[in-house]
Amino acid sequence: MTATVPPKAPTFLGLPTAPRGVGHLRGDQSFPDAARTALRDGQLRANLGHATTTIRNKRAKVVGEVADWEQLRAAGKALKAATMAHLDEHLEELERQVTARGGTVHWARDANEANEIVTRLVQATGTGEVVKVKSMATQEIALNEALEAVGIEVFETDLAELIVQLGEDKPSHILVPAIHKNRAEIREIFARTIPGVDPGLTDEPRQLAMAARKHLRERFLRARVAISGANFGVAETGTLTVVESEGNGRMCLTLPETLITVMGIEKVVPTWRDLEVFLQLLPRSSTGERMNPYTSTWAGVTPGDGPQEFHLVLLDNGRTAVLADEVGREALHCIRCSACLNVCPVYERAGGHAYGSVYPGPIGAILSPLLTGVEDNASLPYASSLCGACYEVCPVAIDIPSILVHLRAEHVEAQEKTTAEAVAFRALAKVMSNPRLWHLAQRASRLGRLLSRGRPTLPNALPPPISGWTRSRDLPTPPTSTFVEQWTREHRSAK
Amino acid sequence: MSAREEVLGRIRTALGATRAAVPDVVRDYRQAGEHPATGPELLDLLVDRVEDYRATVLRCAPAEVGATVRAALDQGLGAGWAAADVVVAPGLPADWRPEGCDVDDDRPPVQLADRSASVTAVAVAIAETGTLVLDGSPDCGRRALSLLPDCLVCVVTADQVVGGVPEGIGRLDPLRPLTMVSGPSATSDIELQRVEGVHGPRTLLVVLAA
Numbered sequence A: 001m002t003a004t005v006p007p008k009a010p011t012f013l014g015l016p017t018a019p020r021g022v023g024h025l026r027g028d029q030s031f032p033d034a035a036r037t038a039l040r041d042g043q044l045r046a047n048l049g050h051a052t053t054t055i056r057n058k059r060a061k062v063v064g065e066v067a068d069w070e071q072l073r074a075a076g077k078a079l080k081a082a083t084m085a086h087l088d089e090h091l092e093e094l095e096r097q098v099t100a101r102g103g104t105v106h107w108a109r110d111a112n113e114a115n116e117i118v119t120r121l122v123q124a125t126g127t128g129e130v131v132k133v134k135s136m137a138t139q140e141i142a143l144n145e146a147l148e149a150v151g152i153e154v155f156e157t158d159l160a161e162l163i164v165q166l167g168e169d170k171p172s173h174i175l176v177p178a179i180h181k182n183r184a185e186i187r188e189i190f191a192r193t194i195p196g197v198d199p200g201l202t203d204e205p206r207q208l209a210m211a212a213r214k215h216l217r218e219r220f221l222r223a224r225v226a227i228s229g230a231n232f233g234v235a236e237t238g239t240l241t242v243v244e245s246e247g248n249g250r251m252c253l254t255l256p257e258t259l260i261t262v263m264g265i266e267k268v269v270p271t272w273r274d275l276e277v278f279l280q281l282l283p284r285s286s287t288g289e290r291m292n293p294y295t296s297t298w299a300g301v302t303p304g305d306g307p308q309e310f311h312l313v314l315l316d317n318g319r320t321a322v323l324a325d326e327v328g329r330e331a332l333h334c335i336r337c338s339a340c341l342n343v344c345p346v347y348e349r350a351g352g353h354a355y356g357s358v359y360p361g362p363i364g365a366i367l368s369p370l371l372t373g374v375e376d377n378a379s380l381p382y383a384s385s386l387c388g389a390c391y392e393v394c395p396v397a398i399d400i401p402s403i404l405v406h407l408r409a410e411h412v413e414a415q416e417k418t419t420a421e422a423v424a425f426r427a428l429a430k431v432m433s434n435p436r437l438w439h440l441a442q443r444a445s446r447l448g449r450l451l452s453r454g455r456p457t458l459p460n461a462l463p464p465p466i467s468g469w470t471r472s473r474d475l476p477t478p479p480t481s482t483f484v485e486q487w488t489r490e491h492r493s494a495k
Numbered sequence B: 001m002s003a004r005e006e007v008l009g010r011i012r013t014a015l016g017a018t019r020a021a022v023p024d025v026v027r028d029y030r031q032a033g034e035h036p037a038t039g040p041e042l043l044d045l046l047v048d049r050v051e052d053y054r055a056t057v058l059r060c061a062p063a064e065v066g067a068t069v070r071a072a073l074d075q076g077l078g079a080g081w082a083a084a085d086v087v088v089a090p091g092l093p094a095d096w097r098p099e100g101c102d103v104d105d106d107r108p109p110v111q112l113a114d115r116s117a118s119v120t121a122v123a124v125a126i127a128e129t130g131t132l133v134l135d136g137s138p139d140c141g142r143r144a145l146s147l148l149p150d151c152l153v154c155v156v157t158a159d160q161v162v163g164g165v166p167e168g169i170g171r172l173d174p175l176r177p178l179t180m181v182s183g184p185s186a187t188s189d190i191e192l193q194r195v196e197g198v199h200g201p202r203t204l205l206v207v208l209a210a
């Protein structure tokens, strides 16, 4: 399948990045080009603005009631760093424990190998359809496409994923993947694609949710194979964890005879006790709830309860290349809460699709280029104003701005030829790496706003050196105040 | 080389011969809640947090559990429910069970979808987050039991209530299949409007015996 794709230069220490030609880590367009389309879509921006504001406020409220949040955050960060320092040993222990409890562990070097393993496992059961719990790792490797290519029908069961799947669309947010669709659009998708749906279906959210319940119920009850991801895998006990809200996860983890879980190797945690930290950090940061409705954990196979066949697929797909990057490695600490998306002024305007990868927002701007090699996602490290809001909210304190700067430097270094773009990028990188210069450039770009007179984008109006870059890639019209200023103002008034 | 050896080898290469020192994990976050065990403040906190998820809590004396479970079913199913529509965990104490109810056995799990309500005990309840944890022991039942019927009644006793997440995790056995339940199943996927009950039980009732 990938034989025609040219091999690419391995990055750090010769470790291979995620292969080309498979999966969803690379967009068809650069970030600025894709963002330009999104910026012209007023409805999309209104939906996104509403969503990010709502979740941001909910998060702030439930985080605010935890007196020891900073201690939990520091513990989460230290736990992840300690895990990465001995990742090989923790994975071997996880494998031992899962195997001892009746599970089977598979290792996948990359997306192609993981897809082959899962396809083989599904085919061995003789079933022609699988139910799936929302999982970033399986989206990353485009598992659905691989299964469908051999005629296996895949049912996404998370409501938002179902909307995305039925609408032949792409997810745009980690937590609420269909946030770019409004209720009327969802009703239209359901009316068109769900067989036997009530023609009187309205666009009331409860009615739409119940239509999805009815549609999926019989599939859950007849499913023989389920596929999930995992939020955490506990090495010392072999316990896997899925955190969810709707109960579709429980259906998949409980009813079918066979369960196949695809887990990125960075999701291992050393001890059961470590979950006392992550199960506090994740729900509050993610949905802004004290606890999500359902968390399921299981260790191998339990006679008489749940699937009697369990497979765990451990996925690399560029993660070891990220681990080799001493600055970038922190990106592997991410617990996929999506808090950084909801505070990011760039995400809020550009939307998730502009990032071209299943990982959007600030985490996507570092993780995607780290997984693919920066040459394949060269514009993403610039998709940020380095305002630092993502770092502030990150429950495991990933220093996203520093990694962005690091990747910018790496990208510029990698450009051997002195093209006009390379020069402009280099100048941009210099400005963006220095808070004082960046501040000045941002204020200068406000001048650009006056010049643009309400045009949606701003082709040539930025001062040098940024103009060298924006000439070929329209930059969004800058807001009336910079995000840093706005943030400072809002925070001051909140106190 | 097998994929296993190769991935492990890559990790070793990535980390280098001299690995970075493992940072100390300082666990100076709260290990326990503020309220004394089984005390009224702790139980009130649990009730407050569970109700915040729009679940219903019925409180009763330990001797009144059976009658209170019936009252909970009246609320969840409407008066006049048939005992045969209610399925209970096999290890549920006899005096907690509605008379004539169905007791779960080793039938295929999907058959539980035919029942309107299920009744189980819990292993632990975490007050600060309003979380009930079922651990697959005989009084909690297998996982499908608390999943398929549309109305779930859970009985919590005062000694099972802990303050925060660390105490809860400490009491649980990670080798058992665990289900942590915080309110009824819910989605906010459509314009962020919360809708209770997608695939899991749409109604959650908690009987708190103290």
Ligand code: SF4
Pocket (backbone or CB within 6 Å): A285, A333, A334, A335, A336, A337, A338, A339, A340, A341, A363, A390, A393, A394, A395, A396, A397, A398
């Ligand atoms: S980087 Fe941090 S804030 Fe962003 S999704 Fe990951 S854990 Fe959450």
